[in-house]
Amino acid sequence: MQQVRDRVLTRHEVHHYHAEGWLRPAFRLPHDRIAALRSAVERFLGSNPGVRPESFAVAHVEGLTDDAAVALADIGHDDDILQLASEVLGQHAVLHGCQLFCKPPGDGYETPWHQDGQYWSSRPRASCTVWVAVEDSDRGNGCLRVIPGSHRAKRLYEHLHEERSDLTVRRRLASSSFDESAALDVELFAGELSLHDMFTIHGARPNRSGRRRTGVALRFMAGLG
Ligand SMILES: O=C(O)CCC(=O)C(=O)O
Numbered sequence: 001m002q003q004v005r006d007r008v009l010t011r012h013e014v015h016h017y018h019a020e021g022w023l024r025p026a027f028r029l030p031h032d033r034i035a036a037l038r039s040a041v042e043r044f045l046g047s048n049p050g051v052r053p054e055s056f057a058v059a060h061v062e063g064l065t066d067d068a069a070v071a072l073a074d075i076g077h078d079d080d081i082l083q084l085a086s087e088v089l090g091q092h093a094v095l096h097g098c099q100l101f102c103k104p105p106g107d108g109y110e111t112p113w114h115q116d117g118q119y120w121s122s123r124p125r126a127s128c129t130v131w132v133a134v135e136d137s138d139r140g141n142g143c144l145r146v147i148p149g150s151h152r153a154k155r156l157y158e159h160l161h162e163e164r165s166d167l168t169v170r171r172r173l174a175s176s177s178f179d180e181s182a183a184l185d186v187e188l189f190a191g192e193l194s195l196h197d198m199f200t201i202h203g204a205r206p207n208r209s210g211r212r213r214t215g216v217a218l219r220f221m222a223g224l225g
Pocket residue numbers: 101110111116129131144168202203204215217
């Protein structure tokens with residue numbers, strides 16, 4: 001018989017996610033799991049010397065040792081994270097991607113305003129990202145920023161390709177499509193996480209601080225059952 005798990009999110013949190021397109025839940029990874037994730041990140045970065053660490057798609061990195069990739073992607077199989085992703089998707093969540101966004105101190109790249117749905121061809125267009133803070137992520141070191149409610153129309157707006165190399169992703173949303181003054185900073189302590197919908201407009205400033213800013217983005221879609 002299938003075991004029924006306790007819920008990780010409150011009803012209010014699930015409602016907030018659907019209404020606003022993003023969520024910073026009260027849930028926080030326990031110390032041992034965030035310590036394991038941090039050590040996996042260090043091994044992963046150590047196995048890719050000389051590569052800018054801003055946006056690794058874990059399955060597609062040259063010179064990667066399997067061990068380091070597996071250890072990093074392990075967080076995508078965390079029971080609590082799978083459970084909370086399932087709660088917002090309304091169905092059993094299936095991991096479809098894992099990316100490391102590590103912004104070194106001083107010159108960590110900007111993340112242009114974008115919608116994740118621009119990058120994915122998966123159907124149905126229902127996917128949720130769980131962004132896990134490996135270290136504190138705040139206004140000072142370039143935390144994630146979201147435009148609340150920007151997912152509601154379920155529309156992908158025009159994005160322009162940029163040739164600049166100092167960006168984590170290359171497509172920038174045309175500024176006429178949204179109001180940047182509505183942006184919220186998603187500040188997280190290490191071990192906390194945030195969720196955003198694939199239509200939610202989000203980005204991040206460059207990291208000019210003396211502190212690294214690292215997050216692991218886990219992409220979930222709804223499976224059957
Ligand atoms: O961490 C960042 O700066 C960008 C993350 C992002 O765009 C995402 O998780 O979808």
